[in-house]
């Protein structure tokens with residue numbers, strides 16, 4: 001298992017490097033000069049040159065790349081063009097909110113979706129159809145629309161929960177969780193439905209495997225076979241899908257943060273995009289990528305832990 | 314589509330997949346698509362998508378108003394005859410805006426899907442077919458693409474390209490091509506390992522044709538499903554982008570933008586939310602539904618659950634036992650036990666055992682049709698027959714493990730002094746393992762892949778035999794030693810996938826022995842193994858039997874196995890026993906034409922090329938059993954009378970046979986078979 005962990009870590013590093021490089025190159029494609037954006041339309045050529053020099057934009061591209069990469073590796077993501085603050089600091093402040101959202105949404109989806117899927121597969125009949133119908137609806141509702149609906153019902157009409165804003169956990173755990181209920185719900189409904197379908201299908205698939213029959217023939221109880229063997233085998237594809245779902249959730253976070261006015265990485269990113277704040281855009285993409293790579297790594301490790309067949313590679 | 318027949322006769326299915334060498338999936342896809350197309354929810358979904366598509370194409374003709382025409386006097390109007398869906402904050406007609414608002418999004422979806430397919434399919438084919446470094450490079454690329462936070466990248470693309478929708482949706486297509494690539498690659502890999510691609514290559518089919526014809530066709534089912542999911546994903550993303558006003562011109566209406574407008578007015582004019590919400594949800598739902606239904610219609614999605622349900626009691630009567638009823642009214646005597654009356658040393662006794670499955674119309678048909686068996690302690694009974702004879706189903710019925718929705722019924726069913734017919738499902742389940750136990754055909758899939766052999770063996774030892782952790786481990790090692798495994802410690806630490814077939818079968822046998830059963834049912838325990846290993850496993854079974862005095866029912870299609878190992882033999886055909894007796898007796902003097910033909914089909918030593926003789930034709934399927942002798946259409950010595958009425962099982966001393974002709978005539982079947990089969 002230790003070897004597996006080491007191997008996966010080693011695989012993750014080149015991926016991260018490639019994505020980082022792509023990010024850098026991508027940003028180079030932005031038309032126009034950042035200095036022009038910063039100075040506005042009335043800037044003189046001398047001013048632009050001055051800014052270029054300050055930002056290192058007059059250097060050849062590979063030098064810029066090298067400066068940027070060595071900075072990133074040393075933990076310096078640069079300085080924002082707009083607020084002249086450290087990009088790393090801004091992003092670090094935004095991380096807890098975004099992670100709270102994405103992690104809670106994924107955990108909820110995993111717990112509720114998996115349970116629902118197992119029940120649907122084992123019960124069959126009307127229960128199955130009911131669960132599948134609900135899941136279909138959940139799959140269909142766009143999260144941004146659902147978010148607005150939830151705000152309307154729970155915040156405006158019933159006034160049960162706050163409509164917007166984020167309180168950090170350290171400030172007040174209660175306010176933290178109350179503020180997260182609606183955005184997490186809006187984010188997670190699609191995911192839950194997706195995991196529900198996957199769980200149902202994989203439980204059905206596992207049920208058709210020969211070992212189920214062998215285990216029954218040894219005299220183990222139905223309950224034990226379901227809980228110990230079927231759930232465990234069915235979990236393998238479900239965990240993989242949960243990983244994909246998490247990545248999609250990170251995208252959803254951008255929209256949901258906007259609607260609920262939560263200052264997370266998504267908001268930072270959107271603002272930076274609108275303000276052409278290149279270092280912040282780069283940094284945010286890097287943070288998102290890091291999250292994806294870490295989650296993929298985690299998924300791989302969990303799957304390797306459950307399924308011995310994947311440990312060899 | 315699961316027809317009752319497919320569910321009921323896994324044996325027939327398994328032979329199908331073995332013998333099919335032609336491309337198996339193409340007609341299956343067509344069948345799946347036709348089946349899906351009949352589904353009402355698919356019809357509704359397709360109609361909806363058609364409606365949305367047409368509305369987007371012909372928006373200018375269909376929209377009652379100019380979607381941009383403002384009328385501040387008439388803002389926030391609720392639905393009325395003037396404005397069917399009301400108006401927005403600027404008094405613009407909502408219906409018209411909806412009709413115009415889908416165009417960009419849907420066009421973008423089409424672009425994404427097209428690009429994903431154009432990149433993913435050919436690269437996937439090449440990666441899967443060629444393998445090697447191309448595959449490794451592509452695998453890395455896919456890995457990178459999967460590590461990119463998609464939506465974030467799209468926003469970045471919007472930023473770079475100054476909100477160009479084609480560029481954004483194209484980028485999404487590139488990202489999504491990774492999924493397609495992976496899918497096609499794994500199918501190509503799987504198909505490649507099947508024989509027919511090699512044949513086609515040897516036959517000189519050019520590579521591009523080979524790739525598209527044979528490999529692509531095989532993945533087509535999953536690919537179609539994936540395309541619908543991709544549409545749905547692209548749709549949600551495009552709508553989200555338009556909600557963020559990215560990639561969409563604020564001047565032209567779009568659905569996401571309409572949601573945004575609605576958000577701004579949610580407090581006072583919540584109606585604005587409704588129409589656009591319905592459209593978005595219904596469209597995603599439509600894509601997903603079609604994908605799901607097709608997916609479920611594909612053959613691989615329809616495998617039956619092997620988990621026995623919490624079913625009711627086994628039917629005592631024989632409501633579906635048509636044959637038995639006919640038999641009583643027809644010719645011959647009532648079904649009689651094949652051996653003299655029951656005595657103490659009888660371990661298993663079943664009379665009139667039937668297994669039935671429902672047809673689509675709710676009526677039922679039998680796959681096992683009135684089987685009588687008596688097995689004494691210490692016997693080794695061989696149950697022989699071709700695929701589709703019902704032998705496996707009979708064996709599973711003895712364990713009460715018939716796959717759902719099969720139903721077992723019998724007139725009499727006793728194991729080791731338990732009257733199974735009066736037991737509750739829970740009590741019947743308690744017989745499994747402790748009294749009757751089971752070894753299956755495919756050792757490599759018979760063990761839970763997630764657990765080590767040691768853990769697999771220890772579990773029932775602890776749960777059922779109540780041993781402690783250490784004692785269970787010691788006993789597990791002991792069991793492994795007893796089934797002839799030389800290094801039990803090492804095997805106990807291994808996982809099933811690390812074992813060879815023969816080794817896995819030994820472990821499976823050890824698992825069956827855990828609770829010291831009195832009756833072991835072995836369903837083709839040697840079929841999946843190499844010839845040399847087959848003999849070893851048979852030896853092991855014989856050894857265990859003589860050591861423990863255990864009784865064994867050995868299901869097999871191989872008369873050679875019976876000759877090697879069994880004391881008694883029951884020959885099954887089309888759900889019935891056609892001949893029964895002591896193995897030595899039957900094998901030297903078969904008295905049923907089917908047994909005779911089976912013996913002729915056994916490859917004898919010296920014959921070249923393995924199976925020289927096979928019986929022409931195949932077992933009739935359970936739903937088309939004839940009234941008369943079920944073997945009549947293949948029987949070399951059949952006469953008209955054979956098909957006239959059901960043939961009953963006639964008992965003579967220690968033997969029984971189901972044939973109206975004399976044993977001497979039946980024995981001729983062998984020579985006739987030879988004549989029929991050899992044209993020279």
Ligand code: SF4
Nearest residue numbers: 942945948955972973
């Ligand atoms: S009854 Fe007739 S058809 Fe049937 S096995 Fe005997 S001879 Fe053949």
